[in-house]
Amino acid sequence: MGLEGKTAIVTGASSGIGAAVVRSLLAEGVRVAGGARRVDRIEAAVALPLDVTDQASSERFVAAAVAELGAIDILFNSAGLALGRVPVDESTEEDERVVLETNVVGLMRMTRLCLPHIRDGGHIVNMGSIAGRQAYPNGSAYIASKFAVRGYTYALREDLLGRPIRITTVDAGLVETEFSVVRFRGDEEAARAVYEGLEPVTADEVADCVLFALTRPPHVNVDEIVVKALAQSSGARIVREQP
Numbered sequence: 527m528g529l530e531g532k533t534a535i536v537t538g539a540s541s542g543i544g545a546a547v548v549r550s551l552l553a554e555g556v557r558v559a560g561g562a563r564r565v566d567r568i569e570a571a572v573a574l575p576l577d578v579t580d581q582a583s584s585e586r587f588v589a590a591a592v593a594e595l596g597a598i599d600i601l602f603n604s605a606g607l608a609l610g611r612v613p614v615d616e617s618t619e620e621d622e623r624v625v626l627e628t629n630v631v632g633l634m635r636m637t638r639l640c641l642p643h644i645r646d647g648g649h650i651v652n653m654g655s656i657a658g659r660q661a662y663p664n665g666s667a668y669i670a671s672k673f674a675v676r677g678y679t680y681a682l683r684e685d686l687l688g689r690p691i692r693i694t695t696v697d698a699g700l701v702e703t704e705f706s707v708v709r710f711r712g713d714e715e716a717a718r719a720v721y722e723g724l725e726p727v728t729a730d731e732v733a734d735c736v737l738f739a740l741t742r743p744p745h746v747n748v749d750e751i752v753v754k755a756l757a758q759s760s761g762a763r764i765v766r767e768q769p
């Protein structure tokens with residue numbers, strides 16, 4: 527099923543998996559509105575400021591995107607982050623709030639705001655994580671947020687059942703993007719160590735998974751894709767080659 531001429535909204539469009547999905551949708555002939563705080567980094571023709579943690583910003587974004595694109599065929603909810611790798615008793619309320627407000631409340635808000643504009647045959651793809659399927663040590667807020675994304679996606683599927691809108695989550699493991707630099711608050715060395723001694727999945731390879739789900743026939747709903755580096759069985763078990 528080709529995507530030529532379809533329209534898409536992508537959140538978290540300025541970097542990582544969001545930016546990779548923008549690129550692959552553009553290559554398929556999709557008209558994309560990308561939203562992020564760093565608008566200058568968005569490669570989509572329609573690049574708009576978006577802070578999913580801010581209701582007014584999200585409302586302005588959706589109104590402007592719909593004004594540019596008309597109805598929406600694809601919503602890719604990619605905006606998300608992790609902060610820190612510490613045990614629960616060292617975690618801070620502030621970090622927990624930022625992670626949950628971005629990954630969970632922001633994703634729910636964007637879905638709710640976009641839904642009235644998603645036309646029949648539309649598709650919502652949520653970026654999940656293997657952290658939303660199995661816990662690993664020292665990642666409680668991120669893990670809680672991604673379990674919530676999976677729960678919300680299941681609930682969405684129940685509430686939209688009978689409507690011609692498909693729903694997919696893509697749960698990725700180690701993907702080398704700015705994710706770890708953000709998680710370690712700019713500490714590039716700590717971020718690099720996350721991917722050392724193994725070949726992580728790339729953002730483009732995750733975008734391929736998104737494209738696969740989007741291009742199935744309209745009656746086929748790919749519920750979940752779980753994609754990990756071959757060198758990991760979970761967030762906690764990773765085999766690294768010694769230098």
Ligand code: 8X3
Pocket residue numbers: 654655656657665698699700701760761
């Ligand atoms: C990212 C996966 O395991 O690095 O969503 O937290 S993990």
